[in-house]
Amino acid sequence: MKRIRREHKVRAFHQAKWDEPVIFELHQAGERGVLPPEAEAGIAAAVGDGISAIPEGMRRTISPKLPEIGQAKVLRHYLRLSQETLGSDFNVEIGQGTCTMKYIPRVNEMLIRTDKVADLHPLQDESTVQGMLEIYHRMDLAMREISGLDAFSFQPSSGTQALFAMASIVRAYHEANGEGEQRDEIITTIFSHPSQAATAAVKGYKIITLYPDENGFPDIEKLKAVVSERTAGFVVANPEDTGIFNPRIKEFTDIVREAGGICYYDQANANGLLGIARAKEAGFDMCFFNLHKTFAAPHMCGGPATGALGVTEELKPFLPGPYVEKEGDRYTFRWDHDRSIGKVRSFHGVAQTVLRSYAWIRSLGAEGLEQVAKIAVLNNNYLYHKITKIRGASAPYVSGSRLEQVRYSWEQMTKETGVTTEDVQRRMCDFGLHYWTSHHPYIVKQPFTLEPTESYSKDDLDEYIAALEQISYEAYHTPGVVKVAPHASTVHRIDESSFDEPDKWCTSWRVYLRKTGQENE
Template sequence: MDKIVRDNVNKDFHQAKWNEPIIFELHQPGEVGVEVPQPSNEVVEAVGDGVSSLPQNMKRVAKLNLPEIGQARVLRHYVRLSQETLGSDFNVEIGQGTCTMKYIPKINELLIRNPKIMELHPLQDPSTVQGMLEIIHNMDLAMREISGMDRFSFQPSGGTQALFAMASIVRKYFEVKGEADQRNEIITTIFSHPSQAATAVVKGYKIITIPPDENGFPDINKLKEVVSERTAGFVVANPEDTGIYNSKIKEFTKIVHDAGGICYYDQANANGLLGITRAREAGFDMCFFNLHKTFAAPHMCGGPATGALGVTEELKPYLPGPIVEKVGDQYVLNDQLEHSIGKVRSFHGVAQTILRSYAWVRALGADGLKAVAETAVLNNNYLYSKVSKIRGVSVPYIQGQRLEQVRYSWEQLEKETGVTTEDVQRRMTDFGLHYWTSHHPYIVPQPFTLEPTESYSKADLDEYIQALEQISKEAYETPEIVKAAPQNSTIHQLIEADYLDEPSKWCISWRVYQQKMKNKKEVLINNR
């Protein structure tokens, strides 16, 4: 048999790879994707050529800078990019920790692709969108039952924006009371999401952070020390990102209320609480849920998402408007809220996301929602019982009291083998699995955070556990395999670790990339 000879024409394996060219690099001058037909003489005579009648200032002076590329190559390019992605439709996605990756019912995806929802426009007259307004109103009613709050806004486009809205409501509330200058402090906890402090800072508040006690709970004695007449609010997640539920949370909210402050609740992830606990009974004045976490809408790479914001009746006048209300047999948009903080984003929410979550809630019902929480807790505790026994793993703070997730630690593994949690993270991609560490800075040393949700079977969990066991074995026997990972993934290992923290190295557009490459070449030429 003749020997096969490969030359420079041959390309490497036609599967997704980390250095897949971007669409502009695939540009071939003269290649056509869509041939736009020219208007016939009859059409031009009747309505013009479509260009000549445009005002001069609306005409382009230069050709639009788009890549020239055929349809088949466009398809191959984007299919390969899709294969580089790890996600809940592609693998066992329990490694995203606090982000609650779960199965999204595909029938709900069909719902939102219906032209009747896809072609809605936010500026349509309310009389033409009564069906969607009814869904938003009914979702509001469902969220009230789930949380105990009295009114919801679906305007915030995610959890951080909902936290910003709540901090804005706190600020406006005390401005109306004439106490805004006095009450200039927001209290939070070390294991709550960093956005809680960040959004309050944006509103001008000083942040006071409560450390954990010896068991991992927020230290109630520290709260008593810092609460004062300067306290505007207290914001906390429960469970916090450790997965430990603070059953004494009502004592915390009472302390803040007694000092005149407002308590607001980060329930971005309520997957272990549905039908079991509610924000009202815990003493909160406001809360939010991420529909794209707990309520089975996809994250969509950061948007479009929805942070459903609920408040008590006292705080309803402060909500961002408009909100949907039922007047007689009609649904209307009410933007005449007396003390509204104004819009926190355009229009009044992402209709498709609300519809997905509404369909999920209606399909499950009250008993089904409670079963979601119970199954999520069961899955998590099974995972906890196995992962905590893996060599090199520890679980900081009190043992055996976790709800829907756990923040584990590879501290022992790192001390004994030199393998870090980032090394394990890269090695997990070789198994086709995703794995998240923690928010920075790492409070728990060498952390990794797992949340199995209700979506995954025992076989799914066992697959994930076996991968962690294999990596632990490699770390102790052949650590170079883990440290050099990934071995066979579509991604590669960054040599410099500061890319994400160094804006000067970011390339957020093709134009920026071109300019930086040009600058780099000029520097090299000048240094020769």
């Protein structure tokens, strides 16, 4: 094995391992973390026992089986789990591929933890939350400027939910025009996110998928061949997950719109476009941004995320409601659009995430946002030119430069050594680095997808490159080291045999107890 030296930047890393049980297994009957005081007599007289006011049909007959654990044990449990994982606060997180893991300014985290935000309740009267409604409105105005569109809703709690909302708007729009049954096809591309096709399919649409031409661009001739009076809409990401930007995108949207379809834009990863290109000029009727990606709010295991959904004036009546508007010197929720698709989640969206992103935008300003895009593209192209020089690695399709990410390939290395991208993924754990392969199906063979964003320095990028160089060297000289990896991680090789067997899935502790016959113990 090649000797690892500090000047080569590859870290000697070993993951902490605690063999930590599930928190329910730490339960000890009678153990307590907090003992709340009894209600004072005056309070009890005013509100009663706190239960009688609840309708009988809504009351529990059996107390929830929550774990009873002391405070110290809870603290140790979660701290140990935090040491057994990787994340953007621990490592150079450029290997999350299409998920744009960037630095989250801690000052914004402090902001959303003040009692002025943390104690808000979504059922408060409008008059008591004017400050937060103003933030929603100001964020709406900022997103209009960034996209060129005319109105935004922050109700969707993820990019996928925003895609679902846009597919719902497409259906509602065509139904309002008497073409709901006729227009039953949505066109997308193979390198766009799988949620684009999935959400349209959930709305009942037939999905038509465009494959790339020899340069990796969606094939415009195939688009012309499938567009018809049955076309309801066209949904695409640009750049797609390969990092290739389609410079002819306006031709695509013109073709679809001339046929009567609606064009909607997946901008979950807009890191390379801020201040440079907008949805409006590309001919889109709708778009969404993931605030928890491009706009520096945390993913937090899928939530609390926000898919900011923007539309043209023509589609504004169909937005999920309510959304915030300014009336005179006050801010109010608008509920009165009878053509709205209705709510796509409870309440009004994640206020804390909207505030984080608003603070990030205000701190950078227009010039700062453009600088974010330029640095992200610069970082990505530095990575691109270094990785394509590593033995066995390549970046299929058009060459020269990419936008904010790249889908690379180890196909040559796999053919020459037998080491696969999944082997590399496991070996990267030994260096304390995350690495993502691709959405399925693997159109790019033996793929891996990297996105450095603007958050990482040249030293950070060099560390990641050095780890890939190390693994390539091992693959060609001592492939067994890679094929049995990881060697220094908490989890070695995951048993994936049950992934396609729903009868073996346990989505909660209660389900686990039921499926293992322990439910009544």
